[in-house]
Amino acid sequence: MIRPIDRRTFLAGSAAAGLTLASGPFRGASAADPLKIGFIYVGPVGDFGWTHGHDMGRKAVEAKFGDAVKTTYVENVAEGPDAERVIRKLAADGNKMIFTTSFGYMEATLKVAKQFPKVYFEHATGFKTAPNVSVYNSRFYQGRAVVGHIAGSLTKTGKIGYIASVPIPEVVMGINATAIAARKVRPDAEVKVVWINSWYDPGKEGDAAKALIDQGVDIMTQHTDSPAPLQIAEQRGILGFGQASDMKAYAPKAQLSAIVDVWAPYYIQRVQDVIDGKWTSKDTWDGLKEGTLEMAPYGDAVPEALRAEADKIKAGIIDGTYDCFAGPIKDQAGELKVAEGKSLADGDLLGMKWYVEGVSA
Incomplete structure (x- = not known):
């Protein structure tokens, strides 16, 4: 070994x-x-x-x-x-x-x-x-579109937590993909972001999760590497998603799914x-099409109808019929960034430094 x-x-x-x-x-x-x-x-x-x-x-x-x-x-x-x-x-x-x-x-x-x-x-x-x-x-954002749809469908408060690591386009891209997908099913959904400026810090991740729950968040997402946020979600009786690996073993009741890197x-x-x-x-x-990205099995809290909807989004991403960044898309200030019928090109995604409507960061 x-x-x-x-x-x-x-x-x-x-x-x-x-x-x-x-x-x-x-x-x-x-x-x-x-x-x-x-x-x-x-x-x-x-x-x-x-x-x-x-x-x-x-x-x-x-x-x-x-x-x-x-x-x-x-x-x-x-x-x-x-x-x-x-x-x-x-x-x-x-x-x-x-x-x-x-x-x-x-x-x-x-x-x-x-x-x-x-x-x-x-x-x-x-x-x-x-x-x-x-x-x-x-293309982690593809998994976050699936996460956003599930989160937007299940949130009762309309507040979705997002524990963010380091402010680079990859992370901003994921925040935005989550918010866009969530607001398609819950137009008033808000993605509340806490930056910890670290990829891996269980203490900070756990503290950020507690702070978000105290602000009314009832669905937890993350772009950090430890299962601490999910463990806090489990302890506090809310739901959430794993990151990079299947984290169900650490939060068997709380995990709805996880973005799995392959x-x-x-x-x-x-x-x-x-x-x-x-x-x-x-x-x-x-991304999902090539198998570099997968979604972990759904948790018990995801009803059958919602599983079917999430599977349809995954299938659409793979066959090209679902575009995670199709317009119209507005930014935080309500200004149109992507017109209807248009989409963000890869170059725009890789340089993304702005938030979409519905993100609180």
Whole structure:
């Protein structure tokens, strides 16, 4: 079993973090010369959310390739200078492929990639590529449209809580998708947002959930990584949704569903590309259609008719008949941002910095 590396130990003795280059395309991996693959995580593998999802992908790579690969991961690495040191150490230690799994690792990944041009880098949720850097992402907003529909249908107070992590377009996009879908079934629905400025902080997440419930929220959503908000929802007798992984075990009564990240197929394919010498830099943004995103089974509190409606939305997203950001869409000030018959293009979504009508943030 591959065990986590404590980054203090990992960084100690890191004098080798120089500019040594790896060899060319990796071919014919075997037990004698396995492809070394490094993963860097922003949270602990036991967060049961985002990092847990990526580590499931890592384990799937091990299961698929066996002795042909050797994986290593470093958890709890803060975005910033610490990340750059860890990524450089992974490269210097001979990892031919490195997955950097948080948005804030982007600049560090690009910087280290320049120093190790024969190492293949894969950066999650970023938008900058290089000859040896690919980016990959999931259309999380598609799952949040399903969440929003269910939340808008079940809320009694009309107030939906949203615990937000870091103010980047990906998170704003999810808030807006939730609000748009909720207000289609509950026009007066309000999505109340609390920012904690962290991807993973169970204490802050739990406190934010309590504050939102005290403000009348009866449905809890989140873009943070621990099950703390759902656990608070369970304790306080309201309903909610898991994030990145199925969190039902932590809130069996409260969880209505969860947005589940499925990285394994992408990870397996990209490792295969390296082994075959076919890896090229690319930008991948998949979702429900491609299987990168799934919804966890519905909880008991979701009635059969609502399950059918949610399934129809999922099917519509997959076949292209349901557009999460189809107009008309107004912003917080009530100004028309997307006209009827129009829709937001991917570029607009990836740069989203404004809230839609019904968001209180």
